[in-house]
Amino acid sequence: MTDFIVIGGGIAGTSAAARLSELGQTLLLERETSLGYHASGRSAALYESNYGLASTVALSKASSDFFHHAHGGFLSPRGLMFIAGHGQQDAFSKACETFNVAPIDMETALAKVPILNPETVGQAAFHDAAFDIDTDRMIQTFAKTVRDTGGTVKTGQDVTAITRTTHGWQVTANGETHSAKMLFNAAGAWADPIAEMAGIKPLGFSPMRRSMARIPAPGGHDLTGWPMILDINETWYAKPDAGSLLVSPAEEDPMQPFDAWPDDMVLAEGIARYQDFVTEEVTQLTSSWAGLRTFSPDRNLVLGPATDDPSFFWVAGQGGYGFQSAPAASQYVADQVAGRASELDQATRDALNPQRFA
Incomplete structure (x- = not known):
């Protein structure tokens, strides 16, 4: 049994998996044969920290240091x-x-x-405070972090069943069953169908x-x-x-x-x-x-445990802001799992909390 299974290999899933891999053994499952195939691979790839709702802006601004400095930086000037x-x-x-x-x-x-x-x-x-993002290198860097910390990244994995067990979750993909203590739903446009498969109430994405x-x-x-x-x-x-x-x-x-x-x-x-x-x-x-x-229904991201099962985590509703919010959003997901204090203010945390749909 692994500690964490993340479903979805876009920027939301790969960044969350990278942060979680520092807390425990992590398995990332992506349905397509390559990471970032859907929305993440078709992004305008711009970092503009003032763009979006207040909670999105807060995440984008909190991501600034990562974009400019981590792994040599991921930005180039655009304006x-x-x-x-x-x-x-x-x-x-x-x-x-x-x-x-x-x-x-x-x-x-x-x-x-x-x-x-x-x-x-x-x-x-x-x-001039708008920048191009090297999106492919960003996804591959997060995926490498998962592998380097002993985790696994699997592509071409069609999830067909998700079952709640006494110890966590079982996820069946391509006929193989994987077990984990916690399940993270970063399935993008398929977030609600994945939740329904797991017996979790969909949120109306x-x-x-x-x-x-x-x-x-x-x-x-x-x-x-x-x-x-x-x-x-x-x-x-x-x-x-x-x-x-x-x-x-x-x-x-x-x-x-x-x-x-x-x-x-x-x-x-x-x-x-x-x-x-x-x-x-x-x-x-x-x-x-x-x-x-x-x-999501209120257009804020949804980052946190489901109201009906705290071992099922939403990492969804990026709405076109996935890349520019990913460093801080994934950090916030990991902070919640680890029980650490977050640098995000209370209003932002409330806006991201799945409990708002309870």
Whole structure:
């Protein structure tokens, strides 16, 4: 019998498994043949600590030291630019305050992003405290920590049965049964189905599709120094990536858990909204994909023991904030298991507590 079984090999599961492996023998089970296949592998990979609800911001800020210093750091400079149309001054001012970004004049904005259209872009704001995350190295670093501390990472594991025993849990995957004292549900969009399989009351998670298109560098520009660009109404965003530009419609379409793919019409509508603010027409997509961002009913993360069984832990509801919250979220999970005091304030802990759904 192991101490901990973690179901789900995305960033939530791998980070939790890494922290738990320092407390006891840990087994990480991932259904796909590679880690971070679903939402984690389709992330915009940005660290922006002011983004999200108050509890998410608290987790992101508490993760800062890890991102900047652990294992040589996982961040590289990107920057964030907000843009607004003419006549959107009130919404623009609110966004500047929320995200702590400073307004810049149009000449400065065009120097940073030459394709902006002054006829449609009325205001712009920028700050440099936004960073690209090396997401793959982050997941692999956490997985290596599990292995280095004597734990096991298994991919290609289809969990078909979960049974409560007098000593903990039995999890059957690929015909093999594993036993552990505690079970951690980091199954992303499948968090509720995993809970139901274990006889735990589901919490009502909502997987939401988010699509992405990759387009060639607009106008042949070198995008190396361009920031991420976000419409203040969050109806689209664009981010440089490996010499191309990623454009997302920023949609949140409710879906059942599945291996998501983009809707062509949704992509087209999002690209049209993006094109309204730039001078270069999109004539080609080099690729497109979609992922499921899974939210709890109140859109806060859920980190802690289930109300109906304290040996079943929720590590779920990341809702698109999985990477930027993972270092602190996983630390908080381990702190609870170890009975240690957390650096998170009481309001944040209350917002993350599964007991709020009791």
